[in-house]
Amino acid sequence: xRTIVPTLSLLLAAGVAAAGNVTGDADRGRRIHLGEExxxxxxxxxxxxxxxxxxxxxxxxxxLAGQYAExxxxxxxxxxxxxxxxAIMLPIASGLTRKDxxxxxxxxxxxxxxxxxxxxxxxx
Amino acid sequence: MRHALPARLLAIxxxxxxxxxxxxxxxxxxxxxxxxxxAGCHGLEGYRNAYPSxxxxxxxxxxxxxxxxxxxxxRSGERNHxxxxxxxxxxxDQDIADLARFLxxxxxxAAQ
Numbered sequence: 001x002r003t004i005v006p007t008l009s010l011l012l013a014a015g016v017a018a019a020g021n022v023t024g025d026a027d028r029g030r031r032i033h034l035g036e037e038x039x040x041x042x043x044x045x046x047x048x049x050x051x052x053x054x055x056x057x058x059x060x061x062x063x064l065a066g067q068y069a070e071x072x073x074x075x076x077x078x079x080x081x082x083x084x085x086x087a088i089m090l091p092i093a094s095g096l097t098r099k100d101x102x103x104x105x106x107x108x109x110x111x112x113x114x115x116x117x118x119x120x121x122x123x124x
Numbered sequence: 125m126r127h128a129l130p131a132r133l134l135a136i137x138x139x140x141x142x143x144x145x146x147x148x149x150x151x152x153x154x155x156x157x158x159x160x161x162x163a164g165c166h167g168l169e170g171y172r173n174a175y176p177s178x179x180x181x182x183x184x185x186x187x188x189x190x191x192x193x194x195x196x197x198x199r200s201g202e203r204n205h206x207x208x209x210x211x212x213x214x215x216x217d218q219d220i221a222d223l224a225r226f227l228x229x230x231x232x233x234a235a236q
Contacts, residue, residue: 020179059187062194070178078203085202114185118167121184122159 017106022069024099029107032100041095045104048088053111065113069105076101150188150218155226158219161211162227173207184227191224 017026031037033053035044045064049055053065064072078084079093096104165171165180173180183191197203199212199220215223 021177055187055190059189060193061187062190063186067182068179071181074173074176074178075181083204084197086197115182116184117169117182118159118163118184119169122156122163122167 017110020068020070020109022073022102022105022109024069024102024104024106026103026107026110029103029105032104033107039095039100042092045092052113053108054113063113063115064108065111066115067108069102069109072105072108073098073101076104150221150223150225152222152226152229155222155224158223159226162223165207184229186227188224188228191227192220195220195223 016023018024028037032039032042033045033049034051035046046053048058048061049064050057053063055061055063075084076089076093076096077098079086079089080096093101162183165173166183171180172178194203195212195215198205198208199215201209203209
């Protein structure tokens with residue numbers, strides 16, 4: 001307990017957020033998303049996925065706001081390991097570290113949007 | 125009488141064209157019925173994909189065009205996910221359009 005409590009307080013103070021099994025820095029995720037923190041070879045995610053992650057400007061790009069963080073990390077890794085073959089996302093995802101992915105994922109998971117789990121829609 | 129045949133052909137042509145348009149547009153009501161299969165994973169509270177383990181994504185409220193592209197990618201193998209590939213292979217273009225039209229529907233009232 002002696003070590004756990006101070007560690008937790010430190011993490012909280014640093015703005016670390018947990019979403020499911022993913023822990024990340026949502027504020028850093030936001031900065032990467034907006035291009036305020038630039039990563040070599042990685043365009044600002046907001047260009048295609050929208051300032052708030054709802055991708056309102058281009059329906060071929062997915063909405064990310066409110067999506068599960070674990071799924072977002074899986075999807076990003078899928079573009080880098082060949083599970084998903086996508087010419088746009090391959091170079092972008094390849095430029096991200098696992099930490100970058102986690103920071104982005106917890107940021108998107110915390111945004112408000114139209115995405116819903118089907119359990120909320122199909123109830124019978 | 126002379127004009128009867130061309131008129132009929134025109135009617136057939138129009139019917140065919142309408143049919144094509146319906147396939148491209150998708151029918152949300154048909155999609156709702158077809159989506160019962162999707163709900164087996166995407167509609168169970170906290171349902172997780174195994175190996176690797178992660179929560180299956182929220183798919184309702186997503187863009188129609190993206191959903192069509194994603195389902196086509198699973199069907200073609202561009203996205204290699206065993207369960208979704210098997211699902212995709214069983215879907216016709218019409219099924220994909222119907223599912224995407226339903227899933228892209230107006231968002232349900234927020235329940236969270």
